[in-house]
Amino acid sequence: xxxxxxxxxxxxxxxxxxGYSRKDLEKALSYSTVAEFVDKELLANRPLPVPPGxxxxxxxxNNSLEGDRYRTMTYWWYDLMLGEGTNMREKxxxxxxxxxxxxxxxxxxxxxxxxxxxxxxxxxxxxFRQLTKDVTIDPAMLIYLDGRLxxxxxxxxxxxxxxxxxxxxxxxxxxxxxxxxxxxxxxxWQVTGLNSVFNQSRFANINKTIFGKTGNxxxxxxxxxxxxxxxxxxxxxRKLFKEFVFYKPNETFVKQMxxxxxxxxxxxxxxxRFLLTSDEFFGAQYRGAKIxxxxxxxxGILKAFDLTPTQMTPTADWAYIYSQTxxxxxxxxxxxxxxxxxxxxxxxxxxxxxxxxxxxDYIVNTMGNTxxxxxxxINNPVNYARTYKTSEDAVKLVDDMVTVFLQFPISxxxxxxxxxxxxxxxxLANWSTSTPGAENQIxxxxxxxxxxPEFQLA
Amino acid sequence: xxxxxxxxxxxxxxxxxAFGMGGTSVKAFAHNPFALNIEATNGKILVLVQLAGGNDGxxxxxxxxxxxxxxxxxxxxxxxxxxxVLNSQMGLNPGMTAMKELYDSGKMTVVQNVGYESPNRSHxxxxxxxxxxxxxxxxxxxxxxxxxLTKLYPGFPIQIPAxxxxxxxxxxxxxxxxxxxGSTGVAFSNPTNFYNLVTGTTxxxxxxxxxxxxxxxxxxxxxxxQSVAYSDIxxxxxxxxxxxxxxxxxxxxxxxxxxxxxxxxxGLQTPIYLTTIGGFDTHANQVVANATNTxxxxxxxxxxxxxxxxxxxxxxxxxxxxxxxxxxxxxxxRRVTQNxxxxxxxxxxxxxxxxGSGVRGGILGRNPVLSDLDGxxxxxxxxxxxxxxxxxxxxxxxxxxxxxxxxxxxxxxxxLPIFKMATSTLLVSNQDFTFDINAANxxxxxxxxxxxxxxxxxxxxxLYDMLGREVSILRQGNMGAGVYMEIIEGxxxxxxxxxxxxxCDAGQKVVRIIKA
Numbered sequence: 001x002x003x004x005x006x007x008x009x010x011x012x013x014x015x016x017x018x019g020y021s022r023k024d025l026e027k028a029l030s031y032s033t034v035a036e037f038v039d040k041e042l043l044a045n046r047p048l049p050v051p052p053g054x055x056x057x058x059x060x061x062n063n064s065l066e067g068d069r070y071r072t073m074t075y076w077w078y079d080l081m082l083g084e085g086t087n088m089r090e091k092x093x094x095x096x097x098x099x100x101x102x103x104x105x106x107x108x109x110x111x112x113x114x115x116x117x118x119x120x121x122x123x124x125x126x127x128f129r130q131l132t133k134d135v136t137i138d139p140a141m142l143i144y145l146d147g148r149l150x151x152x153x154x155x156x157x158x159x160x161x162x163x164x165x166x167x168x169x170x171x172x173x174x175x176x177x178x179x180x181x182x183x184x185x186x187x188x189w190q191v192t193g194l195n196s197v198f199n200q201s202r203f204a205n206i207n208k209t210i211f212g213k214t215g216n217x218x219x220x221x222x223x224x225x226x227x228x229x230x231x232x233x234x235x236x237x238r239k240l241f242k243e244f245v246f247y248k249p250n251e252t253f254v255k256q257m258x259x260x261x262x263x264x265x266x267x268x269x270x271x272x273r274f275l276l277t278s279d280e281f282f283g284a285q286y287r288g289a290k291i292x293x294x295x296x297x298x299x300g301i302l303k304a305f306d307l308t309p310t311q312m313t314p315t316a317d318w319a320y321i322y323s324q325t326x327x328x329x330x331x332x333x334x335x336x337x338x339x340x341x342x343x344x345x346x347x348x349x350x351x352x353x354x355x356x357x358x359x360x361d362y363i364v365n366t367m368g369n370t371x372x373x374x375x376x377x378i379n380n381p382v383n384y385a386r387t388y389k390t391s392e393d394a395v396k397l398v399d400d401m402v403t404v405f406l407q408f409p410i411s412x413x414x415x416x417x418x419x420x421x422x423x424x425x426x427x428l429a430n431w432s433t434s435t436p437g438a439e440n441q442i443x444x445x446x447x448x449x450x451x452x453p454e455f456q457l458a
Numbered sequence: 459x460x461x462x463x464x465x466x467x468x469x470x471x472x473x474x475x476a477f478g479m480g481g482t483s484v485k486a487f488a489h490n491p492f493a494l495n496i497e498a499t500n501g502k503i504l505v506l507v508q509l510a511g512g513n514d515g516x517x518x519x520x521x522x523x524x525x526x527x528x529x530x531x532x533x534x535x536x537x538x539x540x541x542x543v544l545n546s547q548m549g550l551n552p553g554m555t556a557m558k559e560l561y562d563s564g565k566m567t568v569v570q571n572v573g574y575e576s577p578n579r580s581h582x583x584x585x586x587x588x589x590x591x592x593x594x595x596x597x598x599x600x601x602x603x604x605x606x607l608t609k610l611y612p613g614f615p616i617q618i619p620a621x622x623x624x625x626x627x628x629x630x631x632x633x634x635x636x637x638x639x640g641s642t643g644v645a646f647s648n649p650t651n652f653y654n655l656v657t658g659t660t661x662x663x664x665x666x667x668x669x670x671x672x673x674x675x676x677x678x679x680x681x682x683x684q685s686v687a688y689s690d691i692x693x694x695x696x697x698x699x700x701x702x703x704x705x706x707x708x709x710x711x712x713x714x715x716x717x718x719x720x721x722x723x724x725g726l727q728t729p730i731y732l733t734t735i736g737g738f739d740t741h742a743n744q745v746v747a748n749a750t751n752t753x754x755x756x757x758x759x760x761x762x763x764x765x766x767x768x769x770x771x772x773x774x775x776x777x778x779x780x781x782x783x784x785x786x787x788x789x790x791x792r793r794v795t796q797n798x799x800x801x802x803x804x805x806x807x808x809x810x811x812x813x814g815s816g817v818r819g820g821i822l823g824r825n826p827v828l829s830d831l832d833g834x835x836x837x838x839x840x841x842x843x844x845x846x847x848x849x850x851x852x853x854x855x856x857x858x859x860x861x862x863x864x865x866x867x868x869x870x871x872x873x874l875p876i877f878k879m880a881t882s883t884l885l886v887s888n889q890d891f892t893f894d895i896n897a898a899n900x901x902x903x904x905x906x907x908x909x910x911x912x913x914x915x916x917x918x919x920x921l922y923d924m925l926g927r928e929v930s931i932l933r934q935g936n937m938g939a940g941v942y943m944e945i946i947e948g949x950x951x952x953x954x955x956x957x958x959x960x961x962c963d964a965g966q967k968v969v970r971i972i973k974a
Contacts, residue, residue, distance in 0.1 A: 285669055
């Protein structure tokens with residue numbers, strides 16, 4: 001069992017949450033073992049959140065409110081991420097959103113995207129078999145991958161292909177014939193109002209041959225046939241590994257995960273628990289090797305400044321995060337295509353890298369700035385520094401802030417640069433948060449820390 | 459290093475930015491060993507337009523006299539009277555009036571049935587195949603443009619050219635411009651925004667630990683380096699360009715091409731540009747029922763057609779049309795038989811358009827054979843997509859046949875008669891000396907470089923690692939005319955990439971070698 005110390009706790013939190021605050025870290029370390037923390041906090045079941053509005057049950061009609069409602073729902077999800085505490089349900093909700101992809105521009109009504117988002121949240125670590133079946137006839141998915149239009153005589157292959165290629169077994173484990181036959185089995189489902197309804201007359205009520213087996217299969221049968229293939233468990237476990245550990249998977253370990261996944265009849269929780277308490281997960285080689293996604297970067301900055309959902313003003317603060325995460329290429333409910341966000345190096349381009357830097361500068365600039373229009377409740381720099389016990393010792397303060405903000409160990413030279421940045425024209429012996437100008441020096445330090453490429457690593 | 463310091467360093471070095479050159483003595487020579495010639499393409503430029511999602515080729519270049527087309531596509535076929543006639547059999551989608559004009563004036567070549575053996579019908583896999591130039595069953599993580607550019611600039615990434623090697627309009631870097639040595643390009647949507655965003659970005663060249671995280675750090679640093687190095691020149695060239703010589707449509711693709719036109723007009727010498735338009739995955743409702751000359755697909759094609767034609771007109775006004783060629787491509791065509799939802803599922807071969815003043819025009823290839831489809835009901839390919847790449851490399855960008863063959867993975871892809879006349883080969887060796895790798899590469903125990911001198915001159919041949927540090931000097935001195943060879947022993951070299959540079963009074967050349 002991996003040791004439960006600061007380094008390992010930071011690693012676990014930075015991978016399973018959207019960043020963390022010092023309070024979260026203390027809470028994690030109040031448990032005596034990693035397993036205890038994983039069971040009682042990260043994977044603890046919690047009641048579902050209050051929905052983003054009454055409109056979620058409204059029968060879809062074209063009323064030009066879609067744009068505003070998507071915004072409301074996106075801000076609502078930001079709130080849930082920022083307020084997640086030490087529970088990884090929102091991380092898993094995003095994981096499934098990025099796995100069973102639907103895009104708002106094609107789905108249209110936010111009600112449908114809400115129903116799907118709620119399914120992901122309810123099933124965050126439920127049963128993968130059941131989740132895949134539910135997704136197959138989920139209204140948003142029936143719209144997004146054309147299932148609602150498909151019919152038994154001339155089916156549309158869109159969902160049949162993507163469910164195999166991207167959702168369950170991956171390329172190379174099915175034939176074009178399997179896709180064509182599965183497309184027949186998926187027919188009959190349509191969307192009426194907020195519901196999926198089965199229309200027998202549109203269903204291909206005939207025998208289908210999939211993976212060499214023949215029967216008059218329906219949608220659930222296809223999922224069962226797919227999950228009989230050993231590649232399915234490996235496919236999903238590989239994706240979990242890539243999300244939580246490293247984008248180049250350790251195939252031997254993925255097989256161990258898959259073994260557990262199958263033995264537990266595709267229950268997600270046991271495999272997550274296995275992964276998050278394994279020596280592999282805490283391997284030193286993986287520390288700081290994940291490039292944060294834009295939600296981890298932005299929500300993580302807010303958490304590092306101890307901000308909470310009640311301190312956020314949606315129209316100012318969340319609107320800013322919305323525009324910035326959009327620029328960083330991660331708009332919630334709007335993945336780029338059916339493959340979802342690829343992650344890791346795809347997050348970084350000549351434009352997005354520099355945008356990340358301008359974003360952290362911008363947030364720090366609001367500290368102590370009475371004329372700032374965003375993040376009005378963020379601490380002023382001196383008070384923020386004083387939340388660190390070491391605030392009056394420049395070297396220790398730098399070390400402590402680096403501990404909060406960075407997972408990647410920085411070099412002695414960079415540490416020295418950061419210390420000089422904090423000191424400015426002051427000398428070490430004279431450093432105090434009461435020094436005139438300390439405010440700007442603290443801001444300069446915070447900006448410099450977050451401008452380091454190391455800051456982008458979790 | 460901040461931008462100012464960085465640019466100072468840039469201006470100190472002729473032709474580009476160098477890293478870790480501090481310990482290298484090049485006093486005997488006028489230039490540093492990696493000085494690169496950005497004009498090696500003679501100013502020729504390739505602009506790619508990626509149609510993401512799988513463009514329905516049969517409803518793009520339409521076999522309007524083929525009864526099978528109308529029987530297999532009863533609800534979605536474009537009627538004969540709506541087709542923009544190219545010849546007695548084929549016509550363009552009614553949305554493509556602007557490209558029809560290009561075709562009529564001989565500025566557009568249509569290459570039919572372009573695909574590859576054992577077509578893959580996954581968007582993502584097939585896109586990778588097109589971008590990397592791989593076989594169907596071959597996984598490459600270098601884009602074909604990335605391979606071209608690292609051949610064009612062998613000093614990369616020790617030294618990056620003074621101007622970007624590739625520019626992508628957008629924010630997620632494409633595999634097209636990736637190489638084993640990192641990204642060869644920059645990605646942005648607007649030069650001014652890009653310039654402003656880069657302000658405040660710092661770059662250091664501290665060694666990174668040899669860990670997984672260190673690799674990711676190195677990757678980010680290289681991206682940041684190029685942002686810092688290029689945001690200035692991009693903005694400067696863009697600012698200096700004449701604007702609005704031609705009015706582009708207001709679509710996103712047209713805007714991308716407008717910026718490309720302005721960058722080229724401003725004198726940026728970047729040889730490769732990538733623009734993208736999505737939405738071609740038309741499984742459902744690609745046409746309007748009973749009005750098949752309208753609908754989603756026609757709108758998309760009109761967007762492409764209008765944008766490309768505007769770009770061509772803009773370049774003509776700038777007097778640069780002979781320098782530039784545009785190629786459209788998509789990961790696959792679509793199924794011949796329509797599905798039941800007024801759309802088409804994933805297919806295989808499809809037409810490619812090559813546009814520019816230098817093309818021959820006309821249609822290449824047979825008309826799609828709809829009576830002899832593959833086992834999946836898709837069109838069999840006639841031309842491998844890499845034949846078009848080969849033509850562009852050799853006949854437009856002026857790459858030697860041997861080099862373009864190696865960019866295409868040392869496989870033979872015969873070029874097609876797309877261009878009026880082949881550009882005289884530009885990547886040729888200097889008249890007064892030659893220098894090249896002469897044995898195994900990659901190598902394990904040893905390899906060698908061979909060189910010849912036409913007259914007596916000063917020569918230095920040295921080996922550098924990828925940080926630009928001189929590993930060893932193979933030869934230095936004044937030498938007479940003749941043919942020579944130097945051995946590079948592998949036993950003292952750590953596996954990886956190295957550069958072997960020859961500098962002499964007549965010029966310099968760099969070759970990249972790999973110790974396995």
